């Protein structure tokens with residue numbers, strides 16, 4: 081059986097758990113929204129040039145500099161119409177990439193510059209996801225992110241609970257990691273735990289093991305955003321790997337790792353796809369999932385991320401299905417819904433592709 085091709089991977093039913101709404105805009109849309117809303121700070125109004133600018137600026141090797149590019153996407157996402165449009169296009173683009181289930185995150189507190197309330201922001205994005213998903217064979221849920229350098233996490237956690245049955249499936253914290261440990265937001269995480277709500281934490285990307293340890297053992301994260309630096313707790317010699325206590329805990333407890341290979345290279349968390357810790361972590365059977373992080377800044381899609389992994393590691397259909405089922409098992413929607421997607425959509429979809437290959 082030959083390795084999956086790009087087009088075959090695109091057709092496979094895929095699952096995406098880590099994708100930022102403000103990191104996935106179409107360049108043409110940014111330019112149009114800037115014109116419509118009077119945002120005059122774009123580095124270029126030519127789509128190709130702007131696209132190249134985002135990629136080059138995000139390729140800095142530093143998470144902090146990578147994050148600076150979001151000023152322009154967030155800058156044009158300040159009205160209800162803009163949010164509905166961006167969310168609808170996000171759902172459409174993911175559906176066209178063959179994604180059948182996605183959790184897309186954004187930070188409501190970043191969209192209040194022109195007077196929208198947090199509730200209005202969530203309602204607008206929900207409406208966009210609904211419009212963009214309709215009839216396209218995709219289900220999209222929102223994760224509400226609080227910015228770790230700000231102090232609004234409790235408010236955002238309450239917002240996530242308020243909308244838990246209407247479009248929102250969980251909570252997250254994002255932004256610069258060094259200097260802003262997860263425990264800074266412990267009250268929000270404790271509140272979410274008391275509410276039986278789900279959350280993931282960006283950890284082990286721009287900072288190492290202490291961040292992962294806090295996210296899991298202090299804050300009770302259900303999943304880890306990136307978590308790549310867990311390899312600092314694994315000693316490899318030849319084929320042998322010795323896990324430290326934290327790495328063993330993450331693997332034993334089947335804590336999902338939302339890995340984003342291209343993004344990690346851009347921010348300096350990994351050297352190249354071939355050197356990306358995902359190779360080792362998949363071999364050691366951590367609960368690894370494959371994600372895009374920011375499709376605009378990384379010029380990527382789920383299909384591209386998978387295709388690069390196939391090139392680098394020779395992954396076959398079974399590997400791609402394993403990543404996909406891992407992701408579906410780790411989603412924040414109810415167990416019955418996850419099972420229905422695994423048995424009704426993912427397994428039959430992969431079976432058909434394997435059979436044709």
Ligand SMILES: O=c1[nH]cnc2c1ncn2[C@H]1C[C@H](O)[C@@H](CO)O1
Pocket residue numbers: 100101102103143147150154185186187190225254255256282285343373374
């Ligand atoms: O990979 C990331 N790490 C930390 N923060 C991130 C990453 N990608 C995007 N963000 C930030 C910038 C966005 O404005 C915010 C909400 O989506 O989350």
Ligand SMILES: [Zn+2]
Pocket residue numbers: 098100254282305373
């Ligand atoms: Zn992220």
